[in-house]
Amino acid sequence: MPLTIKDVAKKAKVSTATVSLVMQKNKRISPVTQQRVLRVVEKLNYRPSRIARGLVLQRSHNIGFVLSDDHFLRTEPFYTHIFLGSEFEARDQEYYILLHTIPRNFDKCKHTPLFIQEHNVDGVIIAGKVPQEIISCIEQNNLPIVFVDYCPPKGEYSAVLIDNFKGGMEATNYLLDHGHQKIAFIGGDLQHPSIQGRFQGYKQTMEQKGVTFNPKYVITSEADTTRETGYHAARSVLSHQSQVTAIFSCNDAMAIGAMQYIRDQGLRVPQDMSIIGFDDVDAAVYTNPPLTTIHVPKEELGIEAMRLMVELLKKRIKSTKKVLVPVEIIKRESVKTLKIK
Amino acid sequence: MPLTIKDVAKKAKVSTATVSLVMQKNKRISPVTQQRVLRVVEKLNYRPSRIARGLVLQRSHNIGFVLSDDHFLRTEPFYTHIFLGSEFEARDQEYYILLHTIPRNFDKCKHTPLFIQEHNVDGVIIAGKVPQEIISCIEQNNLPIVFVDYCPPKGEYSAVLIDNFKGGMEATNYLLDHGHQKIAFIGGDLQHPSIQGRFQGYKQTMEQKGVTFNPKYVITSEADTTRETGYHAARSVLSHQSQVTAIFSCNDAMAIGAMQYIRDQGLRVPQDMSIIGFDDVDAAVYTNPPLTTIHVPKEELGIEAMRLMVELLKKRIKSTKKVLVPVEIIKRESVKTLKIK
DNA sequence: TTGAAAGCGCTAACAC
């Protein structure tokens, strides 16, 4: 019942091949027939079936987007923004995204994306850390991969990454410039490249500026980087390192948790403790006081990932490319200028 | 290069028809050949191509999911949860979701989902309010629609809706039970069915309980239902209706904004003003104090929508069905018991 | 119980 190329061909009194060529804006067709066909197309409101096209072209024009539901459901909607960025760009490029979230209790059989084996995607974007099995499966099927915000340390991969190191430097410099010297770093697993990058930015800046780096000021015992763990990390800092005047948190979620702990202790931010975050999450505007942080262009990460994927798809040869997305400091009200120096 | 039904057929020494039948668990195949084919399928790790299947079956096994990006990007990730609910259920049912977000500056030509005309979805789920043109376009293409959280007042549609009226009643009853009588209602456009439902629940409960309903306590002049408008609405209430002891906000976002205003005035929640929200948004746990609110099972809304869609797709005949999802009150700390009564 | 063959809607090589 739905409209097909035959209907258009019949009505325009041409062959289906001609219609097909016109739809592809092929030059070989005379302007006259082209106009005739186009008029019918418009009148009938015809669009070639993506599925039929996909079959003959052997390309689905879909891109898989894989991330853990844990990441997606985070209180701070960081990955949501990345995902939406990719979605916007996909639409611009006339691709569709097939989202696949991975549950915490990953089961290889049950949770490997169907779209891989069913040849329903041309490539897949992986946001954040996912089980290695998924990556292997995609590679076995010879599909191009673009990583966003996380890239396996081993192997040659295409990826869109945050300039974590530079962000760490900027945050630390900002605190230093405001007279802070005893700066704590709170974060989760230092093995994670993002956290490590941010930490290295902090550490190296301290050393460059001739401020002694004190490992006691570094709290990275927490497994996760949530508001809860930020709360705990702040407790560690305040109870054992009372000289600390500022905290650089590896992300906003932990910074928000830390602020909560500080407030619960009857102290005030920034009067009694300065704090700077990383990510510039939605909630950072609404904290009390608003959180000074390193802005990560989340939509842009997603957009760049999609662009990179399309680029990879265009050139037939396998190649890898890394895109580093810049960050910038957003000055709000959680850092105080220290007079005593 | 990718694995096809032919490869399996050849290796199992049967025809492609037989393989196809086996894949569909068709009884007509003898257990012996069935086993033989299945073994090859397993060994080769074969899965029928979704696209080829789609072409011959005339079903894409994709479901479109349409919502405004405005809704998706809200500070409170309400629709994100609905979307993820649908995604979970889709995977369970071996469907895929094609997301399509609609920008604020909707342009009929540019922003009508491609997947409709390209026969790339079997049906579409519409979450929240979207332009009428989209709905018309889907209907013209004879695709089933399931609405979530909003349903056009006119016409017979399938929809999954929140029991807003009951939620409004529960919230109001809770305040009444805690001794409040002068209860303000703050909300956005009363024409919106959700807000209207919540408001009616409030109004009718007041009247039923013999508490005079005072229209002056109703602030619905705001166009939107954001933290900002909640802030403004609270200002209206506090400056003109100083007798009010409690506020019922039509959603959590406005409630959070209202709390901010109250705090900015040097007043405290709930000591000086009680407040109850609606939605049970992620942030409601983190407010100071945590917000008492009406919980809306957001994932479930998405799941139900997807289930309804699949149900519609199974029975060939057109039919409509409405699902009402229940809500429940979540008691936290933003409502005080009034002693004076 | 199994296989041959047609055909889903489209593209592209080739013929005219």
Added chain:
DNA sequence: GTGTTAGCGCTTTCAA
């Protein structure tokens, strides 16, 4: 410049 036709991977009649 345009039409004919084979075929993408699969399902499904129909025949054997």
